[in-house]
Amino acid sequence: MRKLLIATKNEGKAKEMKQLIGSYFDDVVTLNDFDGSVNIIEDGRTFEENALKKARVIYTLYRQPTLADDSGLEVDALDGKPGVMSARYAGENATDEDRIKKLLDELKDVPDDKRGAQFVCVLVFIDKQGRIYQTKGICRGKIAFEPRGENGFGYDPVFVPDGFDRTFAELDSQIKNQISHRAKAFENLKKILGEIYNEDTCD
Ligand SMILES: O=c1[nH]c(=O)c2ncn([C@@H]3O[C@H](COP(=O)(O)OP(=O)(O)OP(=O)(O)O)[C@@H](O)[C@H]3O)c2[nH]1
Ligand SMILES: [Mg+2]
Numbered sequence: 001m002r003k004l005l006i007a008t009k010n011e012g013k014a015k016e017m018k019q020l021i022g023s024y025f026d027d028v029v030t031l032n033d034f035d036g037s038v039n040i041i042e043d044g045r046t047f048e049e050n051a052l053k054k055a056r057v058i059y060t061l062y063r064q065p066t067l068a069d070d071s072g073l074e075v076d077a078l079d080g081k082p083g084v085m086s087a088r089y090a091g092e093n094a095t096d097e098d099r100i101k102k103l104l105d106e107l108k109d110v111p112d113d114k115r116g117a118q119f120v121c122v123l124v125f126i127d128k129q130g131r132i133y134q135t136k137g138i139c140r141g142k143i144a145f146e147p148r149g150e151n152g153f154g155y156d157p158v159f160v161p162d163g164f165d166r167t168f169a170e171l172d173s174q175i176k177n178q179i180s181h182r183a184k185a186f187e188n189l190k191k192i193l194g195e196i197y198n199e200d201t202c203d
Helices: 011-020 047-062 083-088 096-106 173-179 181-199
Strands: 003-006 027-030 066-075 116-126 132-143 159-161
Touching: 003 011, 003 047, 011 027, 011 066, 011 173, 011 181, 047 066, 047 116, 047 132, 066 083, 066 181, 116 181, 132 181, 173 181
Parallel strands: 003 027, 003 066
Antiparallel strands: 066 116, 116 132, 132 159
């Protein structure tokens, strides 16, 4: 029985991660399932530092294979902000709506051709023996002028991925799971998992 702990409390992210992880684990649980009380301070300057910290804290507590995702939105016209601050962009207790409103306010005078942005996702996986693996995915797109769509989470209603004219929240979740920053990071992670679990099938 192979168990994976996912070090996230974000339900939107957790749902996508469970869909993307594939069949390498028999049981996949997130912090909301097994330890909602743990509070990890994300004080890194990069997605890499924060993802590593989340994975390390949970691996150290439970000594089980652990996966963490640190992700966010980098907007060209804001010099890469909100970046690692994406979840806290409008304050600690703000909602997705508050964050979107703040973003659209800041971009209100920015024309269509200057609204480029990218979602970034860094995954850190720690295997049963404590070996650390990291992958990254980027999805380019642009920021819409108003929110559209009901799917997904976070900034999805205002992010239009390159090659599409609909937002992530208007696209089917299956399409998001093929082209997103998270999907790309998982493509690389699955290659690593394939190697780990082929050479070491015990757990
Ligand atoms: O529209 C979106 N579609 C996405 O696919 C996506 N991926 C990340 N984000 C945003 O970036 C923050 C990450 O911050 P984050 O990595 O610290 O996660 P979090 O604090 O929400 O949960 P946890 O995993 O740390 O427990 C999230 O809250 C979201 O606002 C996304 N928004
Ligand atoms: Mg967080």
